[in-house]
Amino acid sequence: MVPIFSKNMSNNLFVCECNSYEHILIVSSDEELCYISIHLAPLPILKRIWNGISYIFGKRSNYGNFEEIILGPEKLNELIKILQKQQ
Numbered sequence: 001m002v003p004i005f006s007k008n009m010s011n012n013l014f015v016c017e018c019n020s021y022e023h024i025l026i027v028s029s030d031e032e033l034c035y036i037s038i039h040l041a042p043l044p045i046l047k048r049i050w051n052g053i054s055y056i057f058g059k060r061s062n063y064g065n066f067e068e069i070i071l072g073p074e075k076l077n078e079l080i081k082i083l084q085k086q087q
């Protein structure tokens with residue numbers, strides 16, 4: 001879901017500790033709502049087609065399909081502060 005941004009919405013970008021721009025988390029929040037967007041890493045076209053076909057036919061990994069973003073203590077504290085404002 002793409003967040004609908006308001007004038008009061010703040011955006012915070014968290015880059016993974018591995019410093020890859022393929023691992024980015026964007027937290028957009030205002031007084032009421034908080035959107036957490038995870039950047040999807042671009043894959044080569046054949047891999048995307050294969051993933052799409054696999055998804056259509058319900059093929060899943062035993063572990064599910066996940067990507068991770070590693071946040072160090074400083075970034076984690078920043079994320080916690082943003083989330084605590086939402087309470």
Ligand SMILES: [Zn+2]
Nearest residue numbers: 016018020023
């Ligand atoms: Zn990473």
